[in-house]
Amino acid sequence: MKTNRLFFIAVLMTCLFQACSTDVDMLAEPKEISAIYGILDYKQDTNFVKINKLICADDPESYLSQHPSVSDFDGKLDVRLIEYVNGVRKREFSLDTITRENKQPGIFSYPKQRLYYTTERLLPNTSERKVSYELVVDTGEQTIVSTTDMVGDDEFRIISPHLNFSKMYFGTVRAMKFVPAMNAGFFDVDIAFEYKERQISSEDTATKVFHVIHSHLNREDLAQSTQDGEFCIRYRPEHFFMSLGEYLGDDTLNHDVWRYITDYPLIIRIDAGGWGMRDYLYLQELQQGASLPNTDVSCVGHGAVGLFSSRTSVTMRGRLAGETVPDLLSMNWGFRFIGGKNEELCESY
Numbered sequence: 001m002k003t004n005r006l007f008f009i010a011v012l013m014t015c016l017f018q019a020c021s022t023d024v025d026m027l028a029e030p031k032e033i034s035a036i037y038g039i040l041d042y043k044q045d046t047n048f049v050k051i052n053k054l055i056c057a058d059d060p061e062s063y064l065s066q067h068p069s070v071s072d073f074d075g076k077l078d079v080r081l082i083e084y085v086n087g088v089r090k091r092e093f094s095l096d097t098i099t100r101e102n103k104q105p106g107i108f109s110y111p112k113q114r115l116y117y118t119t120e121r122l123l124p125n126t127s128e129r130k131v132s133y134e135l136v137v138d139t140g141e142q143t144i145v146s147t148t149d150m151v152g153d154d155e156f157r158i159i160s161p162h163l164n165f166s167k168m169y170f171g172t173v174r175a176m177k178f179v180p181a182m183n184a185g186f187f188d189v190d191i192a193f194e195y196k197e198r199q200i201s202s203e204d205t206a207t208k209v210f211h212v213i214h215s216h217l218n219r220e221d222l223a224q225s226t227q228d229g230e231f232c233i234r235y236r237p238e239h240f241f242m243s244l245g246e247y248l249g250d251d252t253l254n255h256d257v258w259r260y261i262t263d264y265p266l267i268i269r270i271d272a273g274g275w276g277m278r279d280y281l282y283l284q285e286l287q288q289g290a291s292l293p294n295t296d297v298s299c300v301g302h303g304a305v306g307l308f309s310s311r312t313s314v315t316m317r318g319r320l321a322g323e324t325v326p327d328l329l330s331m332n333w334g335f336r337f338i339g340g341k342n343e344e345l346c347e348s349y
Contacts, residue, residue: 034139036306039277042122042150043312049095049116051077051137054305072114078138079116083123086130093120124312125153125182135308144304149183151274152312156181159230161268161318163191163212165240167327175232178270180219181312185278187222188271189215189233191318193244195335196260208259209267210247212240218278240324241331248333257334261325266318276309 038049052071079095095116123131131150136143159177191213198205213235222231328335
């Protein structure tokens with residue numbers, strides 16, 4: 001069973017959703033409030049939703065309970081996903097429950113934690129099909145409804161996976177192009193450099209991964225700087241050599257080490273998140289790590305807090321373009337180019 005990134009959410013209830021309201025007064029008297037967290041991904045074979053109770057009162061420690069007897073609803077709730085294609089209702093399926101056994105200590109109960117899930121394959125968007133899902137949660141006392149458009153479509157892809165860090169381009173700004181995912185509000189970009197390493201006196205090799213670029217970019221910012229209508233991840237070639245040198249350490253530490261690179265040493269991943277997730281992360285930054293929820297904002301319907309959104313990702317292998325490989329081999333870092341078009345490594349997945 002694959003795991004999606006439901007636990008991408010680290011601190012509760014600071015999100016601002018497109019359908020958010022501010023009419024929930026939860027501090028007047030101690031009361032139970034529903035908290036719902038789900039991030040759908042059509043590429044996953046299993047999607048999860050977390051549903052808990054919060055006890056809200058004047059005592060800050062009462063917001064969250066680590067005791068399942070308090071935070072879990074009694075019995076199994078009626079939780080459904082309803083699928084809409086081009087605004088027309090299509091499928092409806094109920095979510096089952098599963099208990100996570102090994103959750104680490106945190107703001108929710110542990111080590112056991114109940115999750116709702118479905119193994120129904122969710123639909124992606126296409127050029128002719130716009131897909132959204134409605135989450136309906138019946139707690140017995142109230143019905144909570146929240147909707148998210150699906151992030152991603154058949155156009156979301158990396159166009160130029162070959163990055164040029166050649167010394168001849170030092171001082172310039174280069175760009176890697178990609179077609180953005182539909183309904184995405186932000187993009188997390190990670191570009192890593194992978195190589196094999198071994199001591200000269202040893203036959204054992206180890207895989208090393210150095211992260212060259214990691215950026216969190218809003219759609220609005222990317223849209224202001226496009227090329228030919230495509231989004232760009234911009235980078236400075238000298239940053240690769242400077243950062244890699246710091247990662248490897250002093251030259252004197254590299255004389256007895258051999259490092260091997262293939263034709264496709266770059267691993268490029270772009271995660272696209274929905275607008276609800278974008279707003280959630282924005283307010284996370286504004287709150288700057290505050291541990292209490294923002295109880296003035298309801299993100300998933302009247303009388304509840306949380307986040308219901310969507311995400312997807314694209315990953316592929318890339319080359320070091322231009323004179324990057326010769327420049328890298330000329331450094332006193334022990335790199336050797338072994339080439340070889342390893343189909344398993346070069347596959348886009």
